[in-house]
Structures are given as structure tokens and as C-alpha cells.
Amino acid sequence: MSARPNLPAPPTFWNGAVRVFSLSLGEMLWSRRTVFLMLVTGMPVFVALVLRLVQSSGITPVRVNSTPVDGASIFGGMIWIFFLRFIVPVLGVFYGTSLMADEVEDRTITYLFTRPIRRGAVLVGKYLAFLVCTTLVVLPSVVLVYFLLVPLSQVARTFVAFAADLGLLALGLAAYGGLFAFVGAALKRPLVSGLVFVFGWEQVALLVPGYLKRFTVAHYVQGLVPHAMPSDGVAAVLQAVLRNNPPAWLCIAALAGIVAVSLWLGVKAVESREYVLDQ
Amino acid sequence: MIVASEHLSKWYGQVSGLNDVTIQVPPGITGLLGPNGAGKSTFMKLITGQLRPSKGQVRVLGEPIWGNPALFQRIGFCPEQDSFYDRMTGREWVTALTGLHGFDEKAAGEAAAKAIAAVELTEAADRKIGSYSKGMRQRIKLAQAIAHEPELLILDEPLSGMDPLMRRRTVKQIKEWARAGTSVLVSSHILHEIEAMTSNIVLINNGRIVAEGDVHHIRDLIDEHPHTVSIRAQQTHAVARELLADEGVVSVRFEPGGLVVETARPDAFYARVTDLAASGRLGPITEITSPDDNLQAVFRYLVKQ
Numbered sequence: 016m017s018a019r020p021n022l023p024a025p026p027t028f029w030n031g032a033v034r035v036f037s038l039s040l041g042e043m044l045w046s047r048r049t050v051f052l053m054l055v056t057g058m059p060v061f062v063a064l065v066l067r068l069v070q071s072s073g074i075t076p077v078r079v080n081s082t083p084v085d086g087a088s089i090f091g092g093m094i095w096i097f098f099l100r101f102i103v104p105v106l107g108v109f110y111g112t113s114l115m116a117d118e119v120e121d122r123t124i125t126y127l128f129t130r131p132i133r134r135g136a137v138l139v140g141k142y143l144a145f146l147v148c149t150t151l152v153v154l155p156s157v158v159l160v161y162f163l164l165v166p167l168s169q170v171a172r173t174f175v176a177f178a179a180d181l182g183l184l185a186l187g188l189a190a191y192g193g194l195f196a197f198v199g200a201a202l203k204r205p206l207v208s209g210l211v212f213v214f215g216w217e218q219v220a221l222l223v224p225g226y227l228k229r230f231t232v233a234h235y236v237q238g239l240v241p242h243a244m245p246s247d248g249v250a251a252v253l254q255a256v257l258r259n260n261p262p263a264w265l266c267i268a269a270l271a272g273i274v275a276v277s278l279w280l281g282v283k284a285v286e287s288r289e290y291v292l293d294q
Numbered sequence: 295m296i297v298a299s300e301h302l303s304k305w306y307g308q309v310s311g312l313n314d315v316t317i318q319v320p321p322g323i324t325g326l327l328g329p330n331g332a333g334k335s336t337f338m339k340l341i342t343g344q345l346r347p348s349k350g351q352v353r354v355l356g357e358p359i360w361g362n363p364a365l366f367q368r369i370g371f372c373p374e375q376d377s378f379y380d381r382m383t384g385r386e387w388v389t390a391l392t393g394l395h396g397f398d399e400k401a402a403g404e405a406a407a408k409a410i411a412a413v414e415l416t417e418a419a420d421r422k423i424g425s426y427s428k429g430m431r432q433r434i435k436l437a438q439a440i441a442h443e444p445e446l447l448i449l450d451e452p453l454s455g456m457d458p459l460m461r462r463r464t465v466k467q468i469k470e471w472a473r474a475g476t477s478v479l480v481s482s483h484i485l486h487e488i489e490a491m492t493s494n495i496v497l498i499n500n501g502r503i504v505a506e507g508d509v510h511h512i513r514d515l516i517d518e519h520p521h522t523v524s525i526r527a528q529q530t531h532a533v534a535r536e537l538l539a540d541e542g543v544v545s546v547r548f549e550p551g552g553l554v555v556e557t558a559r560p561d562a563f564y565a566r567v568t569d570l571a572a573s574g575r576l577g578p579i580t581e582i583t584s585p586d587d588n589l590q591a592v593f594r595y596l597v598k599q
Contacts, residue, residue: 023396122377130394
């Protein structure tokens with residue numbers, strides 16, 4: 016073996032990130048974590064199936080103040096309750112905090128950090144893999160729930176709202192994933208910190224009147240919900256609860272800002288930390 | 295110089311991993327020798343940019359290594375740890391890692407195939423790494439280190455877990471790479487492994503460089519201390535009978551699945567065991583390991599000097 020005279024130039028930051036993405040996606044998709052979280056995302060499908068069966072037998076499954084709630088409204092409620100308030104944050108915590116931690120625990124990080132790519136590109140590449148992987152986990156579940164709950168006759172009328180819901184889920188995944196990618200890169204016990212943030216801090220901050228809720232991701236995700244939900248039945252009740260939401264443009268800008276700042280901080284953390292000390 | 299450090303120290307909190315190491319490693323093959331916990335791994339991690347020096351500086355191929363990923367285009371690293379993406383095949387893994395050097399998919403695949411052939415794993419290349427034996431995993435780690443044809447190879451305990459024949463072939467291969475112009479820095483806690491590759495060694499103990507230079511005067515010291523070798527074989531009693539006929543063997547002790555031999559003439563002994571494994575006359579001999587007690591005795595002697 017002699018030193019190669021025509022070695023290619025080392026990959027740029029983005030090129031390196033894309034290569035790490037390709038390397039990580041398969042590992043992420045076939046991990047035990049993904050199998051487990053697919054079961055979690057199967058929960059709303061099961062609930063939707065039960066509701067559909069009840070509806071098929073001629074009974075109205077959900078009523079608010081004796082008024083029957085239609086399938087589209089139930090779907091809107093499930094998007095909010097199951098997906099945005101539970102599944103999206105959970106996926107963000109479990110995947111985001113593990114982007115670097117898994118490589119450290121498995122002691123495979125050495126193979127990535129002894130390559131001619133910036134360490135930050137490793138984090139970004141793995142974050143991109145997280146986005147694709149979690150979208151592939153959530154998407155089938157949402158589509159199934161939609162078609163189980165919304166009658167075919169209402170699909171044309173509600174399809175735009177459905178597409179907006181999908182976009183909102185993707186935005187939520189990106190924001191929570193970015194935040195917890197930073198937490199995972201910077202802290203030694205990222206999972207615990209992530210769970211405390213989602214199930215402790217966010218729950219409390221959203222209930223307390225005042226500005227504290229601005230320091231949560233859920234505030235901006237929830238702020239987009241009424242725009243994505245149908246405006247009749249249960250949705251109207253939910254909208255009343257969420258009346259003080261910031262405008263949609265502010266929510267989108269805030270979520271995009273959370274992604275950008277979190278990833279930037281994550282890149283900085285990865286490039287300065289000595290990960291082998293944790294092995 | 296391929297590696298140069300000045301007053302290099304690394305502390306883990308209150309614990310010192312490496313203490314005021316000033317060293318210049320010349321091109322060619324250099325062996326880094328020391329018992330477990332001596333500071334070899336810390337030194338390896340510092341020269342591969344995985345750790346940041348607490349004090350002093352380290353330069354690899356003339357450049358600082360911490361925060362300088364571009365330098366890895368010229369370096370290949372085979373780490374000690376036995377960890378992989380087990381769901382990937384050997385070929386997929388080496389190709390993906392080679393791709394991180396900027397090769398396009400086709401070029402990465404070709405480079406990976408060449409490296410896998412060099413470590414004699416072509417037949418198993420399309421099997422999942424999870425199904426590999428320890429020796430095969432060592433070889434696939436070597437393949438990912440050499441695939442981009444680096445100027446400097448840093449190998450951390452590369453022969454660990456290999457059977458005697460594969461050790462011999464790997465040592466030969468490392469020497470061939472060096473002859474072709476690649477510098478190699480190889481760590482081990484077994485002097486005879488290092489000695490088979492090079493006479494230029496650096497001895498490290500308690501985080502300090504104890505001695506460096508030609509191996510021969512260290513070798514003389516080694517011979518004064520009985521050398522313990524652990525052998526895993528199928529026909530342990532037959533192997534023991536055969537080895538006891540060797541006049542250098544001081545004692546033989548049986549343990550589950552193998553035997554532990556003390557020898558006063560390790561060189562001749564290693565050659566004998568390798569020949570025995572190659573002949574297959576007494577069944578397979580799957581592993582030879584040497585605990586670091588041998589080295590500890592020499593280090594105790596050196597430190598007293």
C-alpha cells in the first residue's frame with residue numbers, strides 16, 4: 016500500500032452530513048427503538064379502529080353536549096391529543112437525545128470522528144436521518160387514522176386540512192428533534208433531561224399564565240393546531256381553549272428558529288466535547 | 295516525524311492518563327508497548343484527535359490533530375474496541391466509512407473491495423458483521439483503516455483475538471504496507487508481537503515514556519523473565535504434551551478450553567505454536583494471548599534503573 020496520489024478532497028460540511036445520513040438511516044430504521052416506537056404510533060390506529068367499528072354498528076362514538084362529533088373533528092382531536100402532545104415530543108426525545116449517545120454507548124463514534132469530516136456534520140447527518148426515520152414511523156399511522164375516521168365523502172373537503180396536519184407534524188418533529196439533538200450532544204444524561212422538559216416543564220409552563228409558555232416548543236406547535244383543524248364540533252371547543260395563541264407566522268418562525276439555533280448549538284457542542292471520555 | 299509531542303499530558307479529573315510526554319516518532323513502523331492501563335490508549339486517543347491535551351501539544355504529520363478533521367484524509371485508524379454496526383455486511387460497512395473520505399460510491403466500493411481482499415476477507419465480505427468471529431472483526435477493522443490508502447496507519451492492538459496463522463499473515467501484511475511507504479504506529483502489550491514487526495519501540499508505563507529506541511536491549515531483559523502464554527485449543531492435553539517437549543517451557547497449567555504455558559524462550563515458543571497451528575496436526579489452535587504480567591516485570595526493572 017502506498018500513499019494515494021489522487022485522493023479526493025475531503026467532503027464539505029453538507030456533503031459529509033449527507034454521507035453520514037446515508038450511513039445512519041438504515042441503522043436507525045431497523046433499530047429496536049424504531050420497532051418500539053412503531054408500536055406506540057400504532058395506539059391511535061387502534062383507537063381509530065375501535066371508533067370505526069362502533070360507528071359501523073350504528074352508534075355515534077363521540078358526542079359533545081349531546082351533539083354528535085363527525086369523523087373529521089375526531090381526527091383533528093386525535094392529531095392534537097395523541098400526535099402533537101404525545102407522540103411527536105416522545106419521538107423527539109427518544110431519537111434526538113440518542114443521535115450521539117447511541118454512537119458513544121456502542122463505541123462506534125470513533126469510526127465517524129476519525130474521518131475527514133467535521134464532527135458537526137455527523138450530528139447534522141444523523142439529525143436528517145432522524146427526520147426521515149420518524150416521518151416514516153409517523154406517516155403511516157396518521158394516514159391510517161385519517162382514513163379510518165373520515166368518511167370517503169368528506170375526504171375532498173378535509174384533505175387540505177389533513178395535508179396541513181401532516182406539515183405540522185413534520186414541523187413538530189423537526190423542532191423537538193433539533194432541540195433534543197442539542198441536548199444529546201451537550202449533556203451527559205440527555206434522556207432524563209429530555210423527559211423532564213417534555214413531561215415536566217412544558218406541561219407546567221403551558222398551564223401557568225404569562226410568558227413562560229414562550230419557552231416551550233409545545234406553545235408554538237399548539238399555536239398552529241387551530242389553523243390545521245376543522246372549525247366545527249370539538250374543534251371549536253379546542254380553539255376556545257387555545258384562543259391566546261400567537262399568529263401562525265410567528266409559530267412557524269419560532270419553530271424554524273428553534274431548529275436552527277438548536278442545531279447550531281449542537282454542532283458547537285459536538286465539536287468541543289471529548290466523547291471517548293464517556294465510553 | 296509522523297508524530298511529535300511536547301510535554302503532552304492528559305488528566306481525567308484528578309487522575310493522570312498521560313504525564314509530560316515528549317516524543318518524536320519517525321517514519322516507518324514504531325511499536326508502542328505497555329501493559330494495560332499504562333497510558334497507551336490515552337496516547338492513541340490524543341494522536342487521533344479524540345481527546346484534547348490537558349497540557350502540551352501533539353502534532354501528527356506536522357499538523358495539530360485536535361479539531362483538524364481534514365488530516366484524517368492522510369491517516370487510517372484501527373481502534374481497539376470491538377464495536378461495529380452489526381446489521382451491516384463487512385463490505386457495506388467498509389464502503390460507507392470509505393465514502394466519508396470523499397470517494398464517490400463506485401470508487402468507495404472499489405477501495406473497500408481492495409482493502410477487504412488485503413485482509414483476506416473477500417469470501418465473508420457480504421456476510422453481516424454480527425456473524426463474524428473475533429479474528430474476522432479485527433481484520434474488517436483493519437480494512438476500514440487502510441481502504442483510503444493513508445500515509446499513516448495507527449493500529450491499536452490490531453492482532454488481538456486473531457488466530458496464530460492470521461497473526462502471522464497480518465504481521466507480514468503490516469510490514470508490506472510499511473515497505474510500500476506507509477508509516478505505522480502500532481500498540482500492543484505483547485513485546486513479541488511488536489518485535490515481529492519492528493525493532494523501533496516506545497515503552498510506556500504509568501503514563502510516562504519509560505524507554506524508546508531499539509528493541510534488542512529490552513528483549514534481553516524480557517528473556518530473564520518467564521513469559522506466560524494462554525492458548526485456546528480443542529485438544530488441550532495433546533498440545534500440552536507436545537509443548538512440554540520444548541526445553542524452554544517451564545510449566546503448563548490447564549484451564550477451561552485451553553492451557554497456560556510459562557516459557558523462558560518466548561521467541562522459539564511462539565514460532566513453535568504457530569507451526570503447530572498451521573499443521574493442524576493436533577486440531578485447531580484458535581487463540582494465543584499473553585497477559586501483560588511479562589511486561590510488568592520488565593517495567594518494574596526499568597523503572598528501578
